[in-house]
Amino acid sequence: MTDLHVQHIDGYGTVRVRPLDPEADADVVHAWVSDERAAFWGMNGLTRTQVAEIYAHMATLDTHHAHLVTKDDVPVALFQTYEPSADRVGECYDVRPGDLGVHLLLAPAGPDGPHHGWTRALLKVLTTYALLGLDRRRIVVDPDVRNVKAIDRFARQGFRRGPAVVLPEIDLPDVYLPEKRAQLAFLDRAAAFPE
Template sequence: MSRTEHVQAVEGFGTVRVDRIDPERHAELVHGWVNEERARFWGMHGTSVEQVREIYAHLDSLTTHHGFLVHRDDEPVGIFQTYDPEADRVSECYEARPGDIGVHLFVAPSAAPERGFTEGLLTALIDFALTGRTRIVGEPDAANEKAIARLVRAGFELGPEVVLPEVDLPEVFIPAKEARLAFYSRA
């Protein structure tokens, strides 16, 4: 069963709720989202429902990486993942600091067309990610110009382009990725 990790009212936007992904309950929903062409940068295109379930069950077993289903006014609208950069391949590409937290955001297809939607969502997700942390590290695909522009509009400072190395372990395979680092610190 999923549990709520964060709830925040965002003025002019609605209430954002962040729940842990329940692999059994949410696999079909997430599968539908990540297999659309627009989700190609998420890295799960072509997966089956069972593979999505396995990926999020593995993520749920870790203490350093977490997957969340994001809701706006009780409607599921995205996936938010957080991770400890020192326990991730990104640490091979920049000098991680104590207090850093890595993030990934996927906005659901039904929510994407609404102007200003992602900015409203990011308001709550940045607050959530910075709870007990000092800096957010993002690493969108270097070719994902929309995501990079969105992070800049939200106040992220762009870092260098890097190549995240391939991860090939018995429990997970992640291909190498050209990424653009982006950092957010509260002033």
């Protein structure tokens, strides 16, 4: 698949963002979302086939996109982007032109364990792609209010905390999402990339 964004990070390697292939990437994504540490992702207990079907459905949408992120060709993250106005989060805050919603699931640390500064460097690459590569004005994230690690990680990256909200349940033939208490946070392009 064609890379959408490539960026080298001194001391870490080359990060690539490409569209997720729902079938070819299903094994790695299923392993990540099945891990207990990914409980807030909401896919624990799903089979590989169910995970592949969810991402195959997402690939048919113009408003929601899934990406596989690699470092030196090793998968390191699942990165989803979406139009907030076409998502349940859009019912919970005043969506502005140029907003982009994102979800991020990091791969488990490799056999060498976590590398200091890696998540910060990776988030910088992904915000560069989202804000500059996709020409957006603001990113919105909506981690579960209980996911303190993610909330703190986004705050350290410069995201400004917004309100805690309740994302409504979605129950459609192709999509089911339970109600979720989420902590909104925002990153403006001007704050991330001051001129």
